[in-house]
Amino acid sequence: MQGRADVAVLVLDQVSRDFGGLRAVDRVSLQVARGERRAIIGPNGAGKTTLFNLITGELAVTSGRVFLFGQDVTALPTQRRAALGLGRTYQITRIFPTFTVRENVLLAAMGLQPIKFALHRPLLSNGPIWRRTDEVLERVGLTHRAETPARALSHGEQRQLELAIALAGDPRLLLLDEPGAGLSPVERQLLYALIQSLPRTLTVILIEHDMDLALGLADRVTCLHYGRVIAEDTPDCISKNEMVQQIYLGSG
Amino acid sequence: MSIRWRKRAGIALALLAGAAIPYVAPPVYVNLASEILIFGLLAMSIDLLLGYTGLVPLGHAAIFGVAAYVVAYLNARMGLSHTVAIPAGILGALIVSGVFGLLAVRTAGLYFMLITLAEGMLVWGLAYRWTSVTGSENGIGGITRPEFLILPWQFYYAVLVLFAVCAWMLHRIAHSPFGLTLRGIRDNEARMPMLGYNVTLHKFLAFLISGGFAGIAGAAYALYNRFVSPATVEFARSAEGVLMVILGGSGTLIGALLGSGLILLTRNVISLYTDRWLIVMGTLFVLVILFMPDGLLRGLERGVHRLRVAVSHLRFLGSLLRPIRSPTTAKEPAGEVPVPTRHETP
Numbered sequence: 001m002q003g004r005a006d007v008a009v010l011v012l013d014q015v016s017r018d019f020g021g022l023r024a025v026d027r028v029s030l031q032v033a034r035g036e037r038r039a040i041i042g043p044n045g046a047g048k049t050t051l052f053n054l055i056t057g058e059l060a061v062t063s064g065r066v067f068l069f070g071q072d073v074t075a076l077p078t079q080r081r082a083a084l085g086l087g088r089t090y091q092i093t094r095i096f097p098t099f100t101v102r103e104n105v106l107l108a109a110m111g112l113q114p115i116k117f118a119l120h121r122p123l124l125s126n127g128p129i130w131r132r133t134d135e136v137l138e139r140v141g142l143t144h145r146a147e148t149p150a151r152a153l154s155h156g157e158q159r160q161l162e163l164a165i166a167l168a169g170d171p172r173l174l175l176l177d178e179p180g181a182g183l184s185p186v187e188r189q190l191l192y193a194l195i196q197s198l199p200r201t202l203t204v205i206l207i208e209h210d211m212d213l214a215l216g217l218a219d220r221v222t223c224l225h226y227g228r229v230i231a232e233d234t235p236d237c238i239s240k241n242e243m244v245q246q247i248y249l250g251s252g
Numbered sequence: 253m254s255i256r257w258r259k260r261a262g263i264a265l266a267l268l269a270g271a272a273i274p275y276v277a278p279p280v281y282v283n284l285a286s287e288i289l290i291f292g293l294l295a296m297s298i299d300l301l302l303g304y305t306g307l308v309p310l311g312h313a314a315i316f317g318v319a320a321y322v323v324a325y326l327n328a329r330m331g332l333s334h335t336v337a338i339p340a341g342i343l344g345a346l347i348v349s350g351v352f353g354l355l356a357v358r359t360a361g362l363y364f365m366l367i368t369l370a371e372g373m374l375v376w377g378l379a380y381r382w383t384s385v386t387g388s389e390n391g392i393g394g395i396t397r398p399e400f401l402i403l404p405w406q407f408y409y410a411v412l413v414l415f416a417v418c419a420w421m422l423h424r425i426a427h428s429p430f431g432l433t434l435r436g437i438r439d440n441e442a443r444m445p446m447l448g449y450n451v452t453l454h455k456f457l458a459f460l461i462s463g464g465f466a467g468i469a470g471a472a473y474a475l476y477n478r479f480v481s482p483a484t485v486e487f488a489r490s491a492e493g494v495l496m497v498i499l500g501g502s503g504t505l506i507g508a509l510l511g512s513g514l515i516l517l518t519r520n521v522i523s524l525y526t527d528r529w530l531i532v533m534g535t536l537f538v539l540v541i542l543f544m545p546d547g548l549l550r551g552l553e554r555g556v557h558r559l560r561v562a563v564s565h566l567r568f569l570g571s572l573l574r575p576i577r578s579p580t581t582a583k584e585p586a587g588e589v590p591v592p593t594r595h596e597t598p
Contacts, residue, residue: 056446078445088446096439107436110429111448117457118429129429169448 008067009034009173009203010055015064016227017050024050026227027064032173035200039218039235040207043247047227048207049091052175055205056088057081068173083112087171091178091207093158095165097151101142104150104161105133108168132168140164140194156187163194174198176206180213192217211248215239223247270412274405282404283476284520288513289408289415290472295496295508296422297465302494303503304426305458306438308365310490311352311372315463317485318375319345319470324392324480325385334398334475341471342464348375349463357455360441372490379482391481395474411472415509418465422505425461434458499540501547510548514540 012030016023025047032038040048053059055066057078065074073081096104106123109132110116115123123130137143140160145153150161159179166174179195180188192213198204208214214221215235223231223244231241238244274282294316301307323341326332332340352371356364379386386392401407425431433454436444444451474480483489496515500507518536522529544551 058446077450079448079450082446082448086446090443094440094443096436096443098439099435103432107432108447110432111444115429116433116449119425119431119461120428122424122427123429123432165443165447 007033009036009069010205011067012051012055013065013067015051015054015066016062017047017054017059018062024227025054028224028227028229030222030229030232032203032205034203036203037217037219038203038205039214039221040205040224041209041211041214041221041238041244042224045226046224048224049177050227051224052088052177052205052207055175056086082169082171085170085172086175087166087169087173088175089162089166089177089179091181093155093162095150095158095161097149099150100147101150101153101161101164102133102137102146105136105164105168106130108165109133109136111169132170136164136168139167156183159183159187159191160194163191167198171202173203173205176204178207178209180208180210188213211239267412267416271409274408279404282408284516286404286408286411286476288509288516289411290469290476291493291496291516292509292512293415293418293469293472294466295493295500295512296419296505297462297469298493299497299502299505299508300422300426300434300462300465301458302497303505304431304438305434305455306441307357307360307455307458308494309356309368309459309462310365310487310494311368311370311375312462312466312493313487313489314372314375314485315345315349315352315466316470316473316489316493317379317480318348319467320474320477320480320484321379321386321392323471323474324395327396327474328392328394334396338471338475341474342467345467345470346460346464349460349466353456353459353463357452357459369487369490372485372487376482376485376487379485386482389482391479391484393479395478395480397475397478401475407476411476414468414472418468419505419509422465426505430454430457495537499537499548501549501551504547504549507547507549514548 008031010030010032012028014027014029015025016027017025028047028051040051042048050059054061055068057066057073057076057080061074065072067073068081068084068086071084073084096107099107106129110123110129113129115127115129134143137146140163142157142160142164145157150158153161159182163176163179166176176195180191183191188210195204195206196217206214206217208217215238218235221231221233221235221238222229223238223241225243225247230243230247231238233241270285273285277285294312298309298312301309319341321341322344323337326337326340327334352368355371356367359367380388382388397407401410426434433444433449436447436449437451437454441451444454473484477484492515496511497508498511499514500509500511514536515533518533519529522532526532540548540551544554
């Protein structure tokens with residue numbers, strides 16, 4: 001385990017989280033290698049989103065330790081973890097509704113840059129932050145909507161923006177919490193093609209309900225049930241796994 | 253580009269109108285104009301928190317008042333010159349807002365309001381009880397003005413310049429990258445840490461900047477009024493500042509000046525005619541909230557827009573009445589008419 005720790009982008013060591021008497025995440029240990037595409041599947045209430053919140057520090061762990069890029073971050077606040085290169089999207093869209101699309105991405109792009117404290121000058125359209133914003137808008141296909149207020153976007157576009165915000169800070173590890181939530185099948189395919197096209201230098205962990213999508217994208221799949229890891233394997237093996245089938249087909 | 257120039261023309265026109273006041277108004281109203289500008293500046297400093305950061309401070313008159321008290325004490329009691337007293341007053345406001353900010357910015361919403369309210373009451377209590385320094389209810393009188401600012405019009409021009417410079421600075425701050433982070437906190441505080449922002453730090457800096465400008469206003473008030481008392485720092489003043497922002501339109505900065513003007517004008521002018529001026533003021537508030545729920549500034553903008561639309565509709569109707577030369581020419585103006593949609597209210 002120690003041998004792999006310097007290769008692994010994320011290591012969870014016996015991580016648990018209680019909500020009162022309920023143990024939402026139960027001694028989860030996990031290793032994700034650099035450049036890996038990892039899917040996390042599991043039925044509703046399996047603790048997938050809670051697990052993400054423990055990784056980002058938006059929730060504190062009850063016990064266990066979290067390592068990011070080989071560093072123990074268990075005690076670090078969320079913004080310090082973001083500064084290490086962690087980004088995420090949310091299952092329920094969390095954009096800045098009164099901002100334009102461009103402002104949304106600008107705000108995200110300067111989150112780790114000292115320019116965020118600049119009081120005296122406006123954001124210049126030829127500065128590096130602005131260029132980064134254009135790049136990200138181009139990637140997610142929102143360039144033509146750059147000056148639209150975010151609240152006026154369609155749901156599908158808001159999901160694209162959600163991804164753009166997460167990408168803007170140029171993370172090394174990206175957590176995607178059901179990126180396709182609420183999308184039509186066609187929109188979902190497009191979004192997944194987009195995720196597929198992300199560079200391999202970026203490690204992606206993805207929560208997804210749709211087994212076909214999750215299995216098509218991932219190198220490895222982790223299945224959670226009642227807060228526990230019940231299986232972790234390649235997509236082929238996981239789809240043949242008896243326990244996973246039981247959970248998903250409802251006989252368990 | 254044309255919008256930009258129209259804005260610049262508007263600012264130039266407003267400054268000209270401001271500069272003309274001493275030529276057309278009697279000294280009493282020149283003084284009132286000074287007061288409107290000073291409280292407009294206080295309200296603008298509140299707007300940085302209220303309109304841009306989404307925090308409602310209920311103790312800003314206390315920060316304003318600390319600056320006024322420090323200037324009063326150093327100038328009137330200790331006989332120090334203005335070059336010492338005024339910077340010391342602003343520094344005092346900065347220190348107090350630093351301490352208050354540390355306590356307040358970890359909270360949000362109602363709790364932020366309550367903590368700042370309590371902080372304001374603390375200062376008010378001190379002003380009342382620390383008699384040896386503040387003179388309790390008697391306050392501190394005898395504040396002098398520099399020789400070149402004694403006459404109402406002299407002082408007014410100084411305040412006008414001060415206000416314009418501060419308004420420009422606040423505008424720059426509100427539209428800087430840092431200002432964008434403040435609006436981000438207002439819009440979606442929960443998303444900010446994941447983008448790398450230390451929300452508490454940004455709120456604290458906003459509080460400090462806001463407190464600094466409130467302090468500038470407070471120092472100017474000490475010279476304007478030449479007298480400070482616990483009434484300067486009381487809660488009603490803080491609440492009035494918030495009211496000015498809401499009336500004028502939060503998140504606009506300059507709306508705060510309209511709010512300040514409305515409140516101080518009604519108080520000072522209508523009270524000449526009737527003792528029941530509070531009824532008039534209350535009615536005015538209700539009317540503004542009913543018909544311009546996002547404040548005077550945006551309400552007036554909307555009014556102008558509607559007027560334009562109405563005029564273009566009338567022109568269109570007029571063109572229909574004209575004898576028809578050919579079907580295409582009769583319809584032509586329709587292309588230029590703004591579509592008569594209702595203006596969106598957020």
